Amino acid sequence: MIALLRRDLRLATRAGGGFGLGLVFFLIVVVLVPFGVGPQTAILSQIASGILWVAALLAALLSLDRIFALDHEDGALALLATAPIPLEMVGVAKAVAHWLTTGLPLSIAAPVLGVLLQLQPSAYVFVAATLFLGTPALSMIGTFGAALTVGIRRGGLLLSLLVLPLYVPTLIFGAEAVRRGAQGLDAVTPLLMLAGITAGSFALLPFATAAVLRINLR
Amino acid sequence: MSLWEYANPKRFMGWTAPVLPWVFGVAALFLVTGLVWGFFFTPDDYRQGSTVKIIYLHVPAAFMAINTWIMMLVASLIWLVRRQHVSALAAKAAAPIGLTMTLIALLTGAIWGQPMWGTYWAWDPRLTSFLILFLFYLGYMALWAAIDDPDTAADLTSVLCIVGSVFAVLSRYAVKFWNQGLHQGTSVPLATGGRTVSDVFFVPLAISSVGFILLFIALVLLRTRTEIRRRRVRALHMRESRR
Amino acid sequence: MIPDLGKYAAEVGLAYGVSIVLLAGIIGISWRQSVAQKRALDAVEARRNG
Numbered sequence: 001m002i003a004l005l006r007r008d009l010r011l012a013t014r015a016g017g018g019f020g021l022g023l024v025f026f027l028i029v030v031v032l033v034p035f036g037v038g039p040q041t042a043i044l045s046q047i048a049s050g051i052l053w054v055a056a057l058l059a060a061l062l063s064l065d066r067i068f069a070l071d072h073e074d075g076a077l078a079l080l081a082t083a084p085i086p087l088e089m090v091g092v093a094k095a096v097a098h099w100l101t102t103g104l105p106l107s108i109a110a111p112v113l114g115v116l117l118q119l120q121p122s123a124y125v126f127v128a129a130t131l132f133l134g135t136p137a138l139s140m141i142g143t144f145g146a147a148l149t150v151g152i153r154r155g156g157l158l159l160s161l162l163v164l165p166l167y168v169p170t171l172i173f174g175a176e177a178v179r180r181g182a183q184g185l186d187a188v189t190p191l192l193m194l195a196g197i198t199a200g201s202f203a204l205l206p207f208a209t210a211a212v213l214r215i216n217l218r
Numbered sequence: 219m220s221l222w223e224y225a226n227p228k229r230f231m232g233w234t235a236p237v238l239p240w241v242f243g244v245a246a247l248f249l250v251t252g253l254v255w256g257f258f259f260t261p262d263d264y265r266q267g268s269t270v271k272i273i274y275l276h277v278p279a280a281f282m283a284i285n286t287w288i289m290m291l292v293a294s295l296i297w298l299v300r301r302q303h304v305s306a307l308a309a310k311a312a313a314p315i316g317l318t319m320t321l322i323a324l325l326t327g328a329i330w331g332q333p334m335w336g337t338y339w340a341w342d343p344r345l346t347s348f349l350i351l352f353l354f355y356l357g358y359m360a361l362w363a364a365i366d367d368p369d370t371a372a373d374l375t376s377v378l379c380i381v382g383s384v385f386a387v388l389s390r391y392a393v394k395f396w397n398q399g400l401h402q403g404t405s406v407p408l409a410t411g412g413r414t415v416s417d418v419f420f421v422p423l424a425i426s427s428v429g430f431i432l433l434f435i436a437l438v439l440l441r442t443r444t445e446i447r448r449r450r451v452r453a454l455h456m457r458e459s460r461r
Numbered sequence: 462m463i464p465d466l467g468k469y470a471a472e473v474g475l476a477y478g479v480s481i482v483l484l485a486g487i488i489g490i491s492w493r494q495s496v497a498q499k500r501a502l503d504a505v506e507a508r509r510n511g
Binding site for chain 2: 470473479484488490491494495498499501505506509
C-alpha cells in the first residue's frame with residue numbers, strides 16, 4: 001500500500017500531474033474574489049475565511065477525476081483489483097495521495113493567501129487548522145465520487161454535481177469553526193464535527209468506493 | 219435473456235394495469251377535495267392572512283419530497299440485496315417525482331416567504347435543506363442518465379442513494395448549526411405541519427396530504443411501468459442488432 | 462365565489478398556479494413517456510412476432 005501511495009504521489013508531482021495546478025487555481029480564485037466583490041477591507045475581511053474554504057474545496061474538486069481515470073484507461077485499475085491488498089485500501093491510498101498533493105498544500109497556502117483577503121489576525125490559525133482537519137474528508141469523499149464516475153466519458157462535470165452536495169457538511173463546519181474561533185467564541189463543536197466527518201469518511205467510504213470500483217470493473 | 223428476465227416485472231405489469239386508473243382517480247378526488255376545501259372554505263390566519271392557504275400545497279409537497287427519497291433509499295437497498303429489477307426501476311421512476319415535489323416546496327416556500335419575511339429567499343434551515351435535497355435528486359438522475367448499462371446504472375445509483383442519504387442527514391444537522399445554532403427551535407412558522415395548526419386548517423391539510431401521497435403512488439406505478447417497457451425495448455433492440 | 466384574498470392575492474395565486482403547473486407537468490411528462498414506450502415496445506414485439 002505504501003508502494004501504491006508513493007507511485008501515485010510520483011505521478012501527481014511530475015510534470016502534468018496536476019500538483020501545482022491545484023495551488024495555482026486556489027491562488028487565482030482568491031485573486032478573483034476582490035474583483036468580484038470590491039476591494040473594501042471591511043467586506044473582504046468578513047468573507048475571507050469563507051472564500052478560502054470555498055476556493056480550497058473547488059481546488060480539491062479539480063483534481064478528483066485524475067484519481068482513477070489514468071489507471072482505468074491503461075488497465076492498471078483492473079490489475080489493482082486483483083492485487084493482494086484489498087480494494088478498500090486502494091481507495092484509502094488514493095485518497096491519501098490526493099490529500100497529500102492538494103489538501104495539505106492548500107492548508108499551508110491558505111494563511112498566506114489570507115493576507116490578500118484581509119483575513120483577521122485571529123483567524124489565521126483557525127483557517128489552517130480547519131483546512132488541515134477537513135481537507136482529508138474532501139479527498140476521501142472525492143475519491144468515492146471519482147470511483148462512481150470512472151467509467152463515464154468526460155464525467156468531470158457530473159463528478160462535480162455528485163460531489164459538491166456531499167461536501168456541504170464539511171464546508172459548513174469548517175467555515176463555522178473559523179468564524180467562531182476568530183471571534184473568540186467556542187469553536188469546539190464545529191471542530192469536533194469536522195474531525196468526525198473526516199474520521200467517518202475514512203472509516204466508511206472506502207467500502208463504498210471499493211464496491212463501486214468492482215461494479216465499474218465488471 | 220428470456221422473454222421477461224424475471225417473472226417479477228411481468229407480474230408487476232399485470233397487477234398494476236387495472237389498479238392504476240383507480241389510484242389516479244382516488245388521488246384526484248382527495249387532491250381536489252383538499253385543495254378546494256382549503257382554498258375556498260377556510261378562514262384567513264390572524265397573522266398570515268390569506269397566505270396560510272399556501273399550506274395545503276407547501277406542507278404536503280415538502281412531506282413527499284422527503285418521503286420520496288426515503289422510498290428511493292429502500293428500493294435501492296432491495297435492489298442491492300435481492301436484485302429485483304422492479305425495485306431498481308421504481309427508484310429511478312420516483313426520482314423525477316421527488317424532484318418536482320422538492321421544487322414545489324421550494325417555490326411555494328419562497329412565495330410564502332416574501333410577504334412573511336420580506337424576501338423571496340432566506341437561508342432558513344428548512345429551505346436550505348430542501349435546496350440541498352434538490353441537488354441530490356439532480357445528481358441521482360444525472361448518474362442514471364450517464365450510464366449505458368442498466369444493471370451498472372442501477373448498482374451505482376443505489377450506492378449513491380445510500381451514501382447520499384447519510385450526507386443528507388448530516389447536512390440537515392450542519393445547516394441547522396450553521397444558521398440557528400444546534401439547540402434553538404426554528405422561529406419560522408412555515409413548515410410546522412399539521413400538529414400545531416388548529417383543526418379548521420388541519421382537516422383539509424390532511425386530505426390534501428393524502429391526495430399527494432396517492433398521486434405519488436400513481437405516478438411511481440405509471441413511471442415504473444414505463445421503465446420496465448423501456449428496458450424491454452432496449453433488450454429487444456440489442457437482440458435485433460445482433461442477429 | 463373566489464374568496465377575498467386581500468393583499469396577498471398575488472402570492473396565493475402564484476403559489477397555486479406554480480404548483481398546479483408543476484404537478485400537471487410531471488403527470489403530463491410521465492403520461493407521454495408511458496405512451497411512447499408502449500408504442501416502441503409494441504413496434505419491436507410486432508417485428509419479432511410478425
